[in-house]
Amino acid sequence: MSPVAARVVVIKNPQGLHARPAALFVRTANRFGSRVTVSKGRQQASGKSIMEILTLAANAGAKVRVEATGDDAEEAVRVLGDLLEAETGAEAEGGAR
Amino acid sequence: MMTLRGVPAAPGIAIGKAYRFDHEEPLVPRRPITAKQVPEEVRRFRRALELTRDQLQQLQERVGREIGAKQAEIFQAHLLVLEDEVFLEKVLSAIKREKVGVEFLVMEVVKQYLQALAKIDDEYLRERMSDIRDVGRRLLRNLLGIEHTTLRQLPEPVIVVAHDISPSDTASMHGGHVLGFVTDVGGRTSHTAIMAKSLEIPAVVGLEMAMSQIATGDTVIIDGFHGAVFIKPDQATIRRYQRAQVRVREQGRSLNKLRDLPAETVDGHRVTLAANIELADEVASVVSHGAEGVGLYRTEFFYMNRPDLPSEEEHYLAYKKVIEKTGGHPVVIRTLDLGGDKFLSQLEVPREMNPYLGWRAIRFCLARPDIFKTQLRAALRASIHGKMKLMYPMISGLEELQQANQCLDEVKQQLRRKRVPFDEQVEVGAMIEVPSAALSCDLLAPEVQFFSIGTNDLIQYTLAVDRANEKIAYLYEPTHPAVLRMIKQIIETGHQAGIWVGMCGEMAGEPAFALLLLGLGLDEFSVPPALVPEVKRLVRSVTLEQARVIAEQVLGLRTGREIERFLQARLQEVVGAKDTDDIVAGLRA
Numbered sequence: 084m085s086p087v088a089a090r091v092v093v094i095k096n097p098q099g100l101h102a103r104p105a106a107l108f109v110r111t112a113n114r115f116g117s118r119v120t121v122s123k124g125r126q127q128a129s130g131k132s133i134m135e136i137l138t139l140a141a142n143a144g145a146k147v148r149v150e151a152t153g154d155d156a157e158e159a160v161r162v163l164g165d166l167l168e169a170e171t172g173a174e175a176e177g178g179a180r
Numbered sequence: 181m182m183t184l185r186g187v188p189a190a191p192g193i194a195i196g197k198a199y200r201f202d203h204e205e206p207l208v209p210r211r212p213i214t215a216k217q218v219p220e221e222v223r224r225f226r227r228a229l230e231l232t233r234d235q236l237q238q239l240q241e242r243v244g245r246e247i248g249a250k251q252a253e254i255f256q257a258h259l260l261v262l263e264d265e266v267f268l269e270k271v272l273s274a275i276k277r278e279k280v281g282v283e284f285l286v287m288e289v290v291k292q293y294l295q296a297l298a299k300i301d302d303e304y305l306r307e308r309m310s311d312i313r314d315v316g317r318r319l320l321r322n323l324l325g326i327e328h329t330t331l332r333q334l335p336e337p338v339i340v341v342a343h344d345i346s347p348s349d350t351a352s353m354h355g356g357h358v359l360g361f362v363t364d365v366g367g368r369t370s371h372t373a374i375m376a377k378s379l380e381i382p383a384v385v386g387l388e389m390a391m392s393q394i395a396t397g398d399t400v401i402i403d404g405f406h407g408a409v410f411i412k413p414d415q416a417t418i419r420r421y422q423r424a425q426v427r428v429r430e431q432g433r434s435l436n437k438l439r440d441l442p443a444e445t446v447d448g449h450r451v452t453l454a455a456n457i458e459l460a461d462e463v464a465s466v467v468s469h470g471a472e473g474v475g476l477y478r479t480e481f482f483y484m485n486r487p488d489l490p491s492e493e494e495h496y497l498a499y500k501k502v503i504e505k506t507g508g509h510p511v512v513i514r515t516l517d518l519g520g521d522k523f524l525s526q527l528e529v530p531r532e533m534n535p536y537l538g539w540r541a542i543r544f545c546l547a548r549p550d551i552f553k554t555q556l557r558a559a560l561r562a563s564i565h566g567k568m569k570l571m572y573p574m575i576s577g578l579e580e581l582q583q584a585n586q587c588l589d590e591v592k593q594q595l596r597r598k599r600v601p602f603d604e605q606v607e608v609g610a611m612i613e614v615p616s617a618a619l620s621c622d623l624l625a626p627e628v629q630f631f632s633i634g635t636n637d638l639i640q641y642t643l644a645v646d647r648a649n650e651k652i653a654y655l656y657e658p659t660h661p662a663v664l665r666m667i668k669q670i671i672e673t674g675h676q677a678g679i680w681v682g683m684c685g686e687m688a689g690e691p692a693f694a695l696l697l698l699g700l701g702l703d704e705f706s707v708p709p710a711l712v713p714e715v716k717r718l719v720r721s722v723t724l725e726q727a728r729v730i731a732e733q734v735l736g737l738r739t740g741r742e743i744e745r746f747l748q749a750r751l752q753e754v755v756g757a758k759d760t761d762d763i764v765a766g767l768r769a
Contacts, residue, residue, distance in 0.1 A: 105308070106257050113263075132266035133257070134293045137308050140300040 085117075088156040090164040091148045100141035100167065109133045111166060117153025119163065130163065181413045184387045186362070187650070188407035189373035191710075192382030193425045194360030195418065198398045198411075199338035200391070201345065201361075208320065211281035221275050225282045228322040233262050235318065257308065261315045267293070283323040290316035334358065339402060341394045353381060360402040362390045362409050377689075377708045380465070384409050386650055435713035439470030443705075443716050445698070449724040452704040453716055454509070456684055460498040463505045465709040470716065473509030473567070475632070475706020476684035477502060479516055479555065489551065495558030503566035510567040512632065512684075512706070513559050514611065515552065515584075517541045517573040536640065541574035546583050556591045563603035571609035571632050576616045578623050585627060611684075613637035618666045625677035632706070633670055635685025639663050657740035658687040659747070664696070664735065671701045682706060691718040692747040695754065698724070699731025721755045 096104045100121075112119045112130040119130030123145055128135035130149065141147050147167065151159040213221055240255035261267065267289060274285045290312060297309050340353070340361035353361070358381055366373060366385035376383035382404030394400060394411055401410040401421050410417055443453035454475030455466040466474055482490040482498070503511050519540020532538040545552035559570055572584045588608065595602055610627070612618050613634030621631060635658060640647050642663055645655045657663070667683075674681035682704030687693045689707030694715050697705065707715055730750050737743045 106260055109260055109264075129266050132264045133260040134264050134267050134312065137305060138293070138296045138300070140305065 085152050086154065086156045087150065087152050088160040089148060089150040090160045091146060092164045092167045094141055094143055094145050094147060094167050095169060096167070097143050099143045099145065100136060100139060100147070104166075105133060105136045108163065108166060109136055112159070112163060115151065115153070115155050115159040115162075117151040117156045117159045119149065119151045119159055121147050121149055123147045181417060182393060182411040184362075184389055184393065184409045184411065186384040186387035186390075186407045186409065187366070187373075187653075188404055189366070189383040189385045190376035190379075190381060190404050192360070192380065192402075192404045193421055193428060194339055194382040194402040194404070195421055195425065196337055196339045196359040196400065198341050198394045198396055198400045199334065200394070200396045201340050201342040202314075202317075208283050208287045208324070209281075210284045213275075213279050213281055215279065218276055218279065221282045222272060224323065225271060225275070225286075228282075228319055229262055229268075231322045232315070232319050233259065235322075236262070236315075257311045258315045258318075261312055262319070283320055286316065286319055286323065339400045341390050341396075341400070343391050353379060360404065362387055362394075362400070362402060364388050364390050377710065379462070380710045432713075435717065436470075438713050438716050438720070439468070441470075441716070441720065443472070443719045445719055445722055445724045445727070447723040447725065451698065451702065451719060452682070453712060453719065454512070454682075454704060454706040455709040455712055456706050457502070457709070460501045462709065463502045466506060469709040469712040471509075471707075471709060471712045473506050474502060474511040475682055475704055477511055477513045479514060480518060483516065483518070489554075492554045492558045492561075495555055496561050499559055499562035499568070500565050503562055503568055506566065508566060510569055510607075512569045512571055512609070512682075514571050514573055514684075515542070515555055515559075516545055518544050536637075536646070542572045542580055542584055543574065545572075546580065546587070549587055552584075552587055553591050556588055557595065560591060560595060560602040560606065561600060563606050564601050568603065569607040569609060569630070571611055571630075573611045573634070574614060574637070575610040575612070575624065576614040577620065578627070581610055581624055581627050609682075612670050613641070613685075615642050615666065618642075618670055621670050621673045622677065625674060625679055628679065630679050630704075631670060631674045631681045632704075633667060633681065633683040633685060635663075635667075635683060635687040638666065638685070639687075642666060657744070658690070658693055659696075659734075659743040660740040661735075661738065661743070663740075664700075664743070667697070668700050668735070675701065680704060689715060691715055691755065692744070692751040694718055695722065695727055695751055696731050696734055696747055698722070699727035699729070699734075718751070718755055726754070 094100055098104050100108060109131060121128050121130050121136060121139060121141075123139050123141050126139055128139045130136065130151075139147070149160055149163050149167070151157075151163075153159070236255050236258050240259070270289050271282065271285050274280070274289070275282055278285065293312055294309055297305050297312075334357040337357045337359050339359050342361065342363050344363050344365045345361060360382035361376065362383065363385045364387050373383065373385055382402045384402055384404060384407045387409060390409065398412055399418075401413050401417065403409070403421070413421075442450060444450045452472055452475070454473045455469065455471035456476040456478070457463060457466060457474055458478045458481060463474070479495070482495060499511075499513060517540070519535055519538060539547070556570070559568060562568060570588070572581065575581050575584070585608065592602070607629035609630035609632050610617065610624050611634045612621055612631050614637070617624060618638065625631070636647065639645070639656060639658055639660070643655060643657065643660055645652055647653070647656050671681045680703040681701075683697060683702055684706040688697060688702075688705040689711035691714050694705060695718055698719060705715055730747070734743050734746060737746060
């Protein structure tokens with residue numbers, strides 16, 4: 084059984100989980116080997132798919148659950164959760180390529 | 181109100197509603213495949229993904245370099261879509277499951293996502309949707325190997341806003357509802373700008389931000405004199421430009437009075453003032469502007485936006501129309517000048533590192549005599565309907581010219597054998613637009629009846645400046661002493677050999693430069709139809725002697741800028757301040 088980690092976070096970034104924050108989230112998720120899912124209510128999206136993340140339409144203030152399955156699950160959930168909770172994280176890291 | 185500044189590509193003022201010209205959805209058929217073909221479809225998909233990724237990365241890099249890192253980030257989102265595992269998996273599994281051509285599946289899957297996103301009312305998502313749509317289209321175009329939309333069928337008069345407009349799209353504006361157009365890329369002498377000038381559509385290019393700032397339906401003013409674009413202008417600005425528009429029209433009418441007068445200097449020296457055209461339809465504006473014939477009939481558009489090659493009959497009918505409608509004045513047909521930024525859709529011309537130095541124009545024609553001779557046959561057949569001349573583009577040396585003439589002789593022989601009538605006296609010319617041809621034109625002169633100087637390429641090749649690159653556009657100087665010396669030499673050599681020398685480049689259409697060219701002894705000026713009256717006014721305002729003295733003085737100056745300033749000052753003395761300058765000054769106030 085692969086390790087599973089999960090965390091519920093409230094999105095703080097005023098842009099919600101779209102636009103650049105979504106791109107940043109997906110890029111960050113892609114760095115991990117674990118499978119990453121993000122769910123909002125009954126909707127679930129792959130954390131590595133920009134299209135699915137966008138269809139979640141998670142605005143600022145939305146409560147989402149980040150779940151990762153794999154060897155680096157814990158690390159993934161920590162980093163991605165922090166990202167969603169950061170108010171300006173996307174702005175700070177968005178410019179770095 | 182927001183103001184954007186770009187490169188003025190075609191003069192004039194346009195006021196109207198914006199229409200964003202995004203490339204339309206291509207038609208994608210549902211094409212069944214066999215189980216055996218599945219691996220090949222998967223490979224096609226992967227190749228298209230790779231190609232699309234390369235294109236986007238190049239775009240991103242260029243935007244990052246030329247505009248800014250922030251703007252370049254847009255493409256990051258595009259790239260993410262291409263790397264989207266879920267998306268890719270959906271397409272790949274559908275290929276295997278449904279056994280349908282991948283292009284249809286790409287379209288379907290993209291559509292599904294867009295439909296899902298469309299249900300969510302959110303401003304940010306609208307932007308993301310356009311990203312996904314863009315990538316989807318790009319991917320589809322790469323899969324289908326197409327790129328074609330048209331501006332001909334617009335429902336109402338609009339100002340077209342686009343990232344870029346290909347010369348063939350520009351061509352499709354003709355006779356349509358395009359009041360003017362603005363683009364994010366491009367320079368003053370791009371073929372798009374040249375076309376806009378000849379179609380008399382006000383245009384500003386190189387705006388960089390038009391697509392991101394202008395929405396369909398926004399009121400927009402184009403000031404094609406200054407390269408300014410006003411988005412959602414206030415009432416005062418609209419009124420100011422409406423007044424200016426009226427004055428531009430009045431001024432046009434006063435120049436029109438020159439229409440039926442000859443291009444003759446005060447002391448009676450006649451030159452030929454002809455016009456450049458691209459489409460047979462434009463011949464009407466050649467006549468209405470008082471040009472004496474066509475000095476450059478570009479023929480590339482026969483070949484564009486179609487799956488097959490044009491037939492001899494198509495060429496013939498278009499040539500016949502143009503020749504008949506110029507009222508006995510000559511029409512100079514330039515043979516196919518493929519290459520550079522003009523490509524043929526139906527020929528698999530490999531992408532080149534250096535297209536302007538590559539397999540183009542006469543080089544291409546000599547390698548494909550079948551295509552070349554079809555055109556030559558059509559032109560010769562049309563020659564009996566009036567006065568037709570032929571010229572070859574991009575001649576770089578004697579052998580090429582002789583080979584081209586050899587082809588022409590063979591076609592003539594053929595026609596004689598078949599007793600097809602043509603004008604035995606047809607004049608043939610060489611375009612002088614490569615420095616090697618300019619410097620050895622004494623060797624070329626015995627083979628032809630005229631030279632036509634193509635300044636756009638001659639300047640670009642002589643100064644080693646890519647005329648479409650905004651960064652170095654300032655180096656593109658028609659008045660550079662090296663360029664002027666070459667022009668002088670071409671004219672003198674031509675005259676010594678007893679042939680006439682014309683010019684069909686942009687340079688001939690600038691009154692200040694035309695003044696110099698007149699003094700250098702140029703025999704024929706071929707310019708966009710709209711510029712004919714102004715050049716005519718200049719010619720009719722000076723004596724040949726005056727122009728000669730000015731040319732003499734110019735040859736003693738040392739920099740392009742100095743020469744340009746000098747010529748502008750002389751022009752002012754000769755014709756007085758241009759009316760457009762008044763209008764322009766008024767607009768600044």
